[in-house]
Amino acid sequence: MTVLVAERRDLGVFLGRIVRLDAGALVRIRPSGPDHLTLWAALPFDVLVARTVPGSWLDDATVSAAELLESTELPRRRDSEWRGSLPPDRDWQPLDTVPADVVRNLITAGQKAFRAAGTQAAGESLLDHETLRVSTPGSPEVAVTFRLLLALARMAFLGDGPVGVSSCGPWVRLTAEHGTVYHRTASFGVTLLR
Template sequence: MTERGLWLGPDNRVAHRDDLATFVERALRLDDAAVIRLRARPNGMVVAWVATGFDVLACRVVAGRLAPADLSAGADALLPNLRAMAPDGHVDPGFAMDSGWRGVLPPDTGFVHLDDVPARAVLGLAQRGASLAKEHSGAHGPPASLLDQEVLDVASADDSVGIPMRCVLALTAMDFLPQAPSRDRFDPEGVSPDEVVRVRVTPTWLRVDARFGSVYRRRGDPAIVLR
């Protein structure tokens, strides 16, 4: 019987463990019942996915191997097991939670680069969005009209896309931008003026890449609701 689990590394396995643990910890901060989906890539990398609660997916890529090649785990079980990683890099993902993941994942390939956006501009939008969300939120959180508002238009010669506030808030909620620790999460001055986020698309998906992770949103309606 093939052993089930995640093996990080082999190079810099502690760094990969810490990267993944940080990702899982942030997912739990958004949802204490978060489910993490782990998926192996053929190049010796593993992608960790989570539904952020904004109808936006977030992911982080680490080096490692996975058995089976696609599994889901509870974030609350995965986090302590990451901290208890074995010397060979093995991590027990805990009980299988495959039934806890709904919806599809975006493809690994086929994304076309549209343009880069200054990270400071993204943080400025997040700052305004967080303020409006706090002002107008009800019992069920921020209104959909605020989250669906397209706050950035990004275009190339062949395509264009509007980036909704959902993606901006998901990116900052997962702390994917390299901000100074002394700064507020939404402070544009907390990130280098040279830092950018990269916008890529397929006909059906929008992808925004930042230094420490990526967020994905289904293009068009209806959105893919995962949990």
């Protein structure tokens, strides 16, 4: 079966970046309307990325990103290997938009801090650094960690337009000109037994 993609270059750019970050990465292909597909992938630093391209496919399929990059045919399905859930389709609360130049400056500063950190442990803590806090009146503040901005940079999703910040339950989403990144914040609950 062939995944029909109107713009093969869009698919190739997305898959190429995923494979450079993780040669064994999986990509999930889902129809998103009658003439578009949304491609999902999990980055090694706990961020989901998504890119919607013109095309068609019948159902939800998970395959090797590297194999799909090399073929126009759908590679062997690996649906059972996908780990984790996808973010909700609706009920997102728009919080703010941030100019692309501001986001670009934050990314540059974060990347310099990464290089200066020197150790993996220090780099891990930088990923969780709260780079922005955004909210709308009547809603709690939401932290945007550097891992989301790094994902925008690594996937080259940032264009000249503003970046939209929204949330839905434990999920935080950044919507940029060339793609979207998601992070699910950890939520811990304590239950007292009597």
